[in-house]
Amino acid sequence: CLPYIFMAIILNHYSISKKLLYFNSSSTVVLGFIFVTINIYGYLFIPEALYEVASGYTTLLFAISLSTNLKENGIIANLGSCSFGIYLLHLLFVEVFQSLGNKFYAITKIPVSTLTLLTSSILIFLLSWVATYLLMKQKSVAKFMFGV
Numbered sequence: 001c002l003p004y005i006f007m008a009i010i011l012n013h014y015s016i017s018k019k020l021l022y023f024n025s026s027s028t029v030v031l032g033f034i035f036v037t038i039n040i041y042g043y044l045f046i047p048e049a050l051y052e053v054a055s056g057y058t059t060l061l062f063a064i065s066l067s068t069n070l071k072e073n074g075i076i077a078n079l080g081s082c083s084f085g086i087y088l089l090h091l092l093f094v095e096v097f098q099s100l101g102n103k104f105y106a107i108t109k110i111p112v113s114t115l116t117l118l119t120s121s122i123l124i125f126l127l128s129w130v131a132t133y134l135l136m137k138q139k140s141v142a143k144f145m146f147g148v
Contacts, residue, residue, distance in 0.1 A: 003053050003056075003057075007057060007060065024069070025069055027065055028062070028065040028066055028068075028069050031058065031061050031062040031065045032062055032065075032066075034058050034062075035058040035059060035061075035062040038051075038054050038055055038058050039055055039058075039059075042054060042055060078133065079129070081136070082129055082132040082133055082136065085128070085131075085132030085135060085136065085145065086125070086128040086129050086132050088132075088145070089128040089131050089132055090124055090125065090128040093123075093124040093127050093128055094124055097120050097123070097124060101116075101120070
């Protein structure tokens with residue numbers, strides 16, 4: 001965790017963050033290639049401890065490069081502004097779904113499938129997003145909970 005904090009501090013420095021805005025499409029392709037290569041083949045030639053850090057850094061740099069080349073999107077902007085609230089609220093919905101699932105599966109004895117887990121995850125994400133969006137519209141709640 002500490003190497004990522006140091007990287008965030010370094011990338012947040014004014015002189016460096018100003019240069020990050022100048023990623024072009026060719027640098028995105030190169031970083032994407034490095035990202036894919038390290039994540040698929042990195043374990044073969046990089047020691048395990050360095051592999052995790054290299055994988056994390058290339059993911060971060062590729063995401064930054066990609067974000068500077070994508071067009072503005074209202075849904076993505078809303079997701080970004082709601083992300084902290086989604087993080088805060090998702091566990092509430094996880095607990096609700098888990099208790100309902102335990103009661104349902106105790107009665108029916110049907111095992112939990114991958115499709116059930118995937119569907120639950122998507123529903124929890126969407127419910128957390130909608131709840132956060134609605135809470136953000138209430139200015140007093142938004143200021144208290146999210147500092148907005």
